[in-house]
Amino acid sequence: MLSDLHLHSFNSDGEATYSELIQRAKALGLDAVSLTDHDTFGGVRDFLDECQKQNLKAISGIEISAFKDAEIHILGYNIDPEADNPVNRELGNLARARVKRIKMILDKLKKLNILISYDEILQYYKTRSVSRTHIANLMVLKGYVKTKAEAFELYLSPNRPAFVDFYYFAPQEAVDIINQSGGVPVLAHPFRINLDKTDLKDLVKRLADAGLKGIESYYPTHSNDTINFCKKLAEKYNLINTNGSDTHNIYDNLITNFETEQKTIEVLGLR
Template identity: 40%
Template sequence: MCIDLHLHSTFSDGTATPEELVQMAAERNLGGIALTDHDTVDGIEPFMEAGKRHHVKTIAGIEISAQHRGFSLHILGYGLDTSCDSLHSWLDRVQQGRIERNRKILLKLRELGLKIEDRELDHFSFCGQTGRPHIARLLMEKGVVRTMDQAFSQYLRRGRPAWCARFAYTAAETISMIHEAGGVAVLAHPGQIDARIRIQPLLIRELVERGLDGLEVVYPGHGKKIQKELTRLAHRFDLLITGGSDYHGGNRPGSNLAGKDGFCPPYSLLAELERRLFAAATP
């Protein structure tokens, strides 16, 4: 039985609602799924409620952008207590960083000669969480580009003319916050990190020293060779192994939930995650 522990909804930069994700999982008979929206847990409540209605096992999660030694990382948190006040306060600062970056990007686009106003972006933000994929959609709507990929490659990706960095907590701070909220911290898609530090034992060791609990090994962008190396590192450092599709819907053409196109993270990964969460919650 397949699982999928990396999904995005309309509460960040996905195009499916939390309820639709659960329904899709039910139709594919997935053994369990996790909602891991970027820097927000606002979609967790409807997600968990939908799981009960459709009899799908659901895990409260998040994907947080962090930085380590000047490099950008994404850290997944699983099993979070979404009522944790300190988590919400912490995420408020992250959200403010997103707002500030959006304004800077739109300003740069105007400086490049594009007629684009801040208020136009609101139309593409369904639940208040707005980022570069929404700006890419706006550029498509205005006829500036034809595809999401063109928007990123021409304007929004690092090194392109409208690129802007944004505020991010350190990896250590991020892992600590996930633990404070009762969750476990997993490094997302390690094989996709900046090539200068990708899958290096030193990086993994440093993150383990800061409390990292696991690695996302089973991932569409990880070939067999990368998965083998990541599995070796996970065993070396006694880390949890997870897997997920990173599904974004229409905002990432070609992505799909697990259970199709041969992508099938095994249920055993979810069972081990649940054991780790239970152990963390046991005094």
């Protein structure tokens, strides 16, 4: 089985529509996919329904932002996106915190004579979850900066004049609420976390003790050595190895090893 279990759409910081993600999956010959937008289930039901119409296996997904010494993302699979469960209850708090943060960033930009409104972002991007990426893209379109990278470098990154910190779950808390909601928690792109190997090993141990079920071992920027390092950790703590491209639009051309391990297929119900 071939799968891509880490996709983003316009509902968070991606640009792709459901149709574009499905067309991409078909073109790559994938058998299964998961939409894992940041801190929102917005659109997941529609995506699952559209995949079913296109005879493409799909499972629900989300990527939850967490923080403990570094920003850490936890993927959650097979959670009912519409049920009254701990994840959905906490997402309400997170959504309100996200809106407050974005408006604070926009207020800071306004004082720097960069004029972008919250409603303007919603109107332009039709997103359910506004992020700094949307602000950066609009800054480019309005001529305030030349590139998205420049927007982050000059204004939106930590220690820059428009940066505002964000409310995060502790990673163990994210793992716990995913488990409480009947889901499968997986550590996303472990080598994008700003930790050395010793600290990463310690993180995986602590998360495994808290109920972590998998590691995203197969990822576009992971070398063979990195993949093997992750797989050894997964074996040590009886975790599944998942594979995801982290695609945000169909032009990303992000490719990973889409071959899905049998244990992963069974745990995630991808048969």
